[in-house]
Amino acid sequence: MKTKLSKIKPLENLSLVDKVELRLKEYFKENNLKIGDSLPKELEFAEALGVSRTVIREALLRLRTIGVIQSKKRSGMILTQPDIIQNFEKAIEYNLLGEEALVDIFELRLILEVGMADLLFARKTEEDINALDKIVSKIEKEENGNVVFSLKHEITFHSKLYQMSNNLTLQRFQDLLLPVFNYVHDDMPESAKNFQYSKGKFVSHRDLLNILKDGNAEDFREAMRNHLEPHFERVLSLIKA
Amino acid sequence: MKTKLSKIKPLENLSLVDKVELRLKEYFKENNLKIGDSLPKELEFAEALGVSRTVIREALLRLRTIGVIQSKKRSGMILTQPDIIQNFEKAIEYNLLGEEALVDIFELRLILEVGMADLLFARKTEEDINALDKIVSKIEKEENGNVVFSLKHEITFHSKLYQMSNNLTLQRFQDLLLPVFNYVHDDMPESAKNFQYSKGKFVSHRDLLNILKDGNAEDFREAMRNHLEPHFERVLSLIKA
DNA sequence: TTTTGTATTATGTCACACATATAAAAGTAC
DNA sequence: GTACTTTTATATGTGTGACATAATACAAAA
Numbered sequence: 068m069k070t071k072l073s074k075i076k077p078l079e080n081l082s083l084v085d086k087v088e089l090r091l092k093e094y095f096k097e098n099n100l101k102i103g104d105s106l107p108k109e110l111e112f113a114e115a116l117g118v119s120r121t122v123i124r125e126a127l128l129r130l131r132t133i134g135v136i137q138s139k140k141r142s143g144m145i146l147t148q149p150d151i152i153q154n155f156e157k158a159i160e161y162n163l164l165g166e167e168a169l170v171d172i173f174e175l176r177l178i179l180e181v182g183m184a185d186l187l188f189a190r191k192t193e194e195d196i197n198a199l200d201k202i203v204s205k206i207e208k209e210e211n212g213n214v215v216f217s218l219k220h221e222i223t224f225h226s227k228l229y230q231m232s233n234n235l236t237l238q239r240f241q242d243l244l245l246p247v248f249n250y251v252h253d254d255m256p257e258s259a260k261n262f263q264y265s266k267g268k269f270v271s272h273r274d275l276l277n278i279l280k281d282g283n284a285e286d287f288r289e290a291m292r293n294h295l296e297p298h299f300e301r302v303l304s305l306i307k308a
Numbered sequence: 309m310k311t312k313l314s315k316i317k318p319l320e321n322l323s324l325v326d327k328v329e330l331r332l333k334e335y336f337k338e339n340n341l342k343i344g345d346s347l348p349k350e351l352e353f354a355e356a357l358g359v360s361r362t363v364i365r366e367a368l369l370r371l372r373t374i375g376v377i378q379s380k381k382r383s384g385m386i387l388t389q390p391d392i393i394q395n396f397e398k399a400i401e402y403n404l405l406g407e408e409a410l411v412d413i414f415e416l417r418l419i420l421e422v423g424m425a426d427l428l429f430a431r432k433t434e435e436d437i438n439a440l441d442k443i444v445s446k447i448e449k450e451e452n453g454n455v456v457f458s459l460k461h462e463i464t465f466h467s468k469l470y471q472m473s474n475n476l477t478l479q480r481f482q483d484l485l486l487p488v489f490n491y492v493h494d495d496m497p498e499s500a501k502n503f504q505y506s507k508g509k510f511v512s513h514r515d516l517l518n519i520l521k522d523g524n525a526e527d528f529r530e531a532m533r534n535h536l537e538p539h540f541e542r543v544l545s546l547i548k549a
Numbered sequence: 550t551t552t553t554g555t556a557t558t559a560t561g562t563c564a565c566a567c568a569t570a571t572a573a574a575a576g577t578a579c
Numbered sequence: 580g581t582a583c584t585t586t587t588a589t590a591t592g593t594g595t596g597a598c599a600t601a602a603t604a605c606a607a608a609a
Contacts, residue, residue, distance in 0.1 A: 082561070082562095083561075083562070084561080084562090092401065092402065095402060096403075101404075102404055102406070108589090108590055108591080109590075109591070110590085118562085118563090119562060119563045119564070120563085120564085121561085121562060121563060121564085122561090122562065122563085124591090124592095125369055125561090125562095128366060128369055128370070128373075129369070129373045130402075132369075132370045132373040132374065133373065133374075133395065133398050133399050134399060135399065135402050135404060138590085138591065138592095139570080139571080139572095139590085139591075140569065140570040140571060140572095140589085140590060140591045140592070141569090141570060141571045141572060141573095141588085141589055141590050141591070142570095142571070142572065142589095142590075142591090143589095143590060143591080144590090144591085146404060147404070148404050148405060148406050148409070149399035149400075149402065149404055149405070150399075151396050151399045151400070151405075151409070154374065154395040154396060154398075154399055155392050155395060155396060157374050157395075158374050158375060158376065158390035158391075158392045158395055159390075159392070160333070161333065161336060161371075161376050161390065162337075163342075163343055163376060163387060163388070163389050163390055164389060164390070164392075165343070165389050167476070168389070168392070168477060171475045171476060171477035171478065172477060174427065174475050174478070175420075175475070175477065175478060175481075177423070177426075178419070178420055178423035178424045178427065178478070179416075179419055179420070179423060180423070181422070181423040181425075181426075181529070182418075182419035182420060182421070182422040182423025182424070183419045183423070184422075185418075185422075185533070185540055185544065186415065186419065186544070189544040234412045234415050234416070235408070235412060236409060236412035236413060236416065237412065237415070237416060237419070240416075284533075285530055285533075288422070288529055288530075289526055289529075292426070292525075292526075299426055303426065303427070303430040307431070307474050307475075323592070323593095324592080324593070325592085325593090349558090349559055349560080350559075350560070351559085359593085359594090360593060360594045360595070361594085361595085362592090362593060362594060362595085363592090363593065363594085365560090365561095366592090366593095379559085379560065379561095380559085380560075380601080380602070381558085381559060381560045381561070381600065381601040381602055381603095382557085382558055382559050382560070382600090382601060382602040382603055383558095383559075383560090383601095383602060383603070384558095384559060384560080385559090385560085
């Protein structure tokens with residue numbers, strides 16, 4: 068009889084570099100290393116771990132790639148604060164994200180805009196409002212009475228909002244979302260571009276600005292939700308696997 | 309007089325590996341390579357670019373680190389879909405994020421929870437509601453009448469919400485936010501843990517569930533906002549640089 | 550036809566050499 | 580002593596060639 072092999076589990080198949088990387092992470096924790104601390108040199112690591120310089124270099128290069136360490140000739144290496152957004156960015160640059168991931172990210176953007184109302188109201192300044200006012204006036208002038216969906220205008224207006232949030236991570240996140248936004252927009256059917264708002268629901272940039280001036284976070288959330296209606300309509304109608 | 313050199317721009321100070329990496333990116337775009345496509349072998353790249361295998365390997369390793377390519381012995385390399393969240397995760401694992409970044413990320417989480425109401429209402433299922441009901445009942449039982457802030461309970465409940473969003477990126481994002489959440493929570497002063505809600509404002513998990521059952525997105529947003537009141541209070545009171 | 554062995558091949562690891570940038574030391578002028 | 584320049588030492592960056600290893604294709608055996 069032929070016995071089944073369902074129970075036996077594969078022995079872990081880590082490359083030498085993988086192991087070294089894990090070991091390095093341990094090392095950092097054990098020694099409680101902080102940002103700015105300098106590291107032993109490559110050769111010392113190699114010797115201490117009993118591997119070639121090639122291997123330790125590859126492991127360190129991984130860390131350098133995700134921004135955990137920086138290296139300079141002669142000075143050696145130091146621990147640095149990783150830039151999480153930059154990592155994000157790098158992955159996106161290669162245009163290899165699948166449809167689902169792009170939709171997910173697009174949804175994320177909608178969520179952020181609706182959700183960030185409290186931050187805006189807590190941190191808005193007089194100058195912010197004035198700057199936003201100028202932006203809205205310019206948009207209105209260019210639209211010239213026609214309410215058309217203009218990607219350029221959208222971006223200008225909403226970028227300013229993100230900036231007002233005073234949350235750098237959020238801000239940079241939005242910068243990097245723009246290409247995705249672009250992609251989803253280009254892919255948009257004509258029907259969506261000429262979206263008909265439900266009666267009385269249309270919220271213009273001017274409306275949003277006015278709420279930001281005199282209203283409260285709650286009203287702003289609902290207004291933004293309606294402002295983004297066409298986009299919500301679009302993603303919420305998708306059947307997800 | 310010593311002339312200022314503010315305008316002159318530094319000649320590009322890119323390492324050979326940097327240049328090769330850029331060249332590779334170009335190559336991918338020019339040839340319109342897609343996920344799953346296989347790449348020439350290291351030696352061919354090295355020869356074509358006129359660099360050593362060491363250099364091309366380091367450039368490729370960077371791509372491997374951010375998840376743009378995968379390599380296997382003998383089979384060579386193929387393009388893969390980068391996992392943006394994983395990149396994020398790796399950077400966080402090293403506990404090197406500064407205070408500001410952590411606060412930014414914590415704020416992000418608050419924004420997401422308030423903003424994701426529409427997704428929840430569009431995608432909730434009968435099973436989701438039942439599962440959530442069980443979770444709430446369990447929490448209530450353990451709380452035994454006392455409304456204490458329990459990180460464990462918070463996580464269980466809110467994780468389920470993220471799961472209901474049916475947005476995998478969002479879900480994984482939250483998984484990875486937990487350590488940050490933990491950190492910020494541990495750092496919380498006792499006063500915040502015993503936060504007194506404004507009169508009539510307290511929203512329990514049960515309240516949220518009920519709205520999710522019979523209410524609408526708008527109500528849910530406001531309820532969630534109040535549910536998270538102590539956290540909002542905390543971050544919005546911070547003076548940011 | 551299915552299994553098992555074998556050759557091939559692209560990546561993984563190694564050792565060693567040399568290039569290059571630069572921090573630190575030594576030297577120089579004032 | 581101070582300010583500046585030159586030299587030197589050194590850690591990372593790059594190059595070369597070799598061998599190890601695992602995955603694949605293919606042949607041989609059952």
